[in-house]
Amino acid sequence: MNYETLLCEVHEQIATVTLNRPKVLNALNTKVFDELEAVFTALASDSSVRVILLTGAGEKAFAAGADINELAATDAISGEAKARRGQGVFRLIETCGKPVIACINGFALGGGCELAMACTIRLASETARLGQPEVKLGLVPGYGGTQRLPRLVGRSSALRLMLTGEMIGAAEALRIGLVDEVLPPEQLMDRAKELAGAIAAMAPLAVAGCLEAVERGNGLGIDDAMKVEAAIFGRLCGTADKSEGTAAFLEKRSPKWAGR
Structure with a gap:
């Protein structure tokens, strides 16, 4: 560039x-x-x-x-x-x-x-x-x-x-x-x-999720902000990276993130 x-x-x-x-x-x-x-x-x-x-x-x-x-x-x-x-x-x-x-x-x-x-x-x-x-x-x-x-x-x-x-x-x-x-x-x-x-080195979708949760929750009341957090948490639970991250932890190895 x-x-x-x-x-x-x-x-x-x-x-x-x-x-x-x-x-x-x-x-x-x-x-x-x-x-x-x-x-x-x-x-x-x-x-x-x-x-x-x-x-x-x-x-x-x-x-x-x-x-x-x-x-x-x-x-x-x-x-x-x-x-x-x-x-x-x-x-x-x-x-x-x-x-x-x-x-x-x-x-x-x-x-x-x-x-x-x-x-x-x-x-x-x-x-x-x-x-x-x-x-x-x-x-x-x-x-x-x-x-x-x-x-x-x-x-x-x-x-x-x-x-x-x-x-x-x-x-x-x-x-x-x-x-x-x-x-x-x-x-x-x-x-x-x-x-x-x-x-x-962290899971890219999780990093993006942290940024999104803080951004969207800023200015909301605590109850509405918690709903935003739960929705993002749930979305990430359906990703390949979450499956890889939990498997790597249980198998005591380093995870390999796919970004999906």
């Missing part, structure tokens, strides 16, 4: 997508959104890919935010359309049916932080800096940040970050729950690949 603003490679069931605009700190412009949509659509339908890693080229940034030149040219109508476009692409990443691990190296600000929050798991380098500084531009986060950030870190911490526009370091991001692990820069991608490998 060839892209102008991204790199994509697949190795042993793990895809690595790299935002490749290091000269502008991997800022998110219209072309980046188009190519993110294209690559995640392709990877979602590729049965050979079990886990996706998402990172930024260079050591300075995961993604430093939206392209300010494009933002400056928006009005009320085009601004709403731009927000809806970004929300749609990030929602695609969030619901692509496969785990997406954000590997945050350096700045993840504004749209970059929102992109990381759309991922399933977030690993951060010790040098990472995260934040939602849109208020400094007279704006609010527009790519899902006002909704995902409170869900991750709680209402008060989310509003503190959004209202002050402050950047926080990796240690503080870990403390409040914005990232899941913090690592030395040289260990970031190795740890991401290790985690991805552990997930890729």
